[in-house]
Amino acid sequence: MIQTIGHRAAGILRAAQKDLAYQITVAHWDFYRAFREWMSRITTVDAFFIGLFHGMDRILIPYHFDGNDLDEEPGSMPIFPGGVSEWVRDNLRTYRYAFDDGDVLNRSKRFGDLTRPSADVLVAPLVRAPSETLEVFGVASIQTYTPHAYTEEHVAAFEWLCSVVARLLTREEEDRRSAEGLGAYSMLLPDDVIAAVVRDLGLMRRRIDGILNRPVITDREYREALERLGAETARLQAETAELVLHAHRAAEDRFRTLTRREQEVALLVVKELSNAEIAAELRLSERTVKIHVGNILRKYTAKQRASVIAELRRYLD
Structure with a gap:
């Protein structure tokens, strides 16, 4: 364990590593949410996002949080020239607000509550490490409204947890490609994405029908059911966005x-x-x-x- 990480934080990180290895098998939305929640046990996380690069000029945001993880929709956007995602990818290291008082951060797209600018920020690379060279395939960020909040321990802990997340995502991708090599399933293309969305919408529709067909339901039960459906919708959006990303990568892999x-x-x-x-x-x-x-x-x-x-x-x- 990195020397700057204290005993308490190290214990949290070990527990996080085990939990994340499970959560990625459930759904990526739950996996990213758990990542944020574990990091918030070590330091303040007022805002958080995960970004996955596709191509040289776009980034997919499958999950982001700013007080609520259901307000912001997953989606793909251009990489802002000179912005924080480009900076991290080009420099292969973590961006810290303290480097430039947020100058690079402010060149990037903002999300969440735009009336409250972040006062301290960490944006770390998600790195795939093949034998030839390192590849930054995404970024993760924690942000807070409190100035000078992130210490050296917080930086080390966040980078360590990012390395865990990157390894789990890389291993999942390697398993997928290995299965493709055996003919277990073909490269993911648009028809596969559509089929997956239709399947998940069918499951959601059956859950809605189950609520509507209940003979008696209290206001509290109705609200709780709607909250669960909201979470399921967010999960479906995130998973669908990543399916589209995988389809792009499958086409790129085939071209290569x-x-x-x-x-x-x-x-x-x-x-x-x-x-x-x-x-x-x-x-x-x-x-x-x-x-x-x-x-x-x-x-x-x-x-x-x-x-x-x-x-x-x-x-x-």
């Missing part, structure tokens, strides 16, 4: 299975060039282009160019 030359050909296929036109553009023989196109179709398990074009336009154009 192509060789450099096949990628060049694929991007010209998207422009609906003929084999002869692609050959002229890349200074290849038409026969070589035909071989590359055949390889692309095989790797995309597609019989026609239209399927490849649709996927590339949606995710990689």
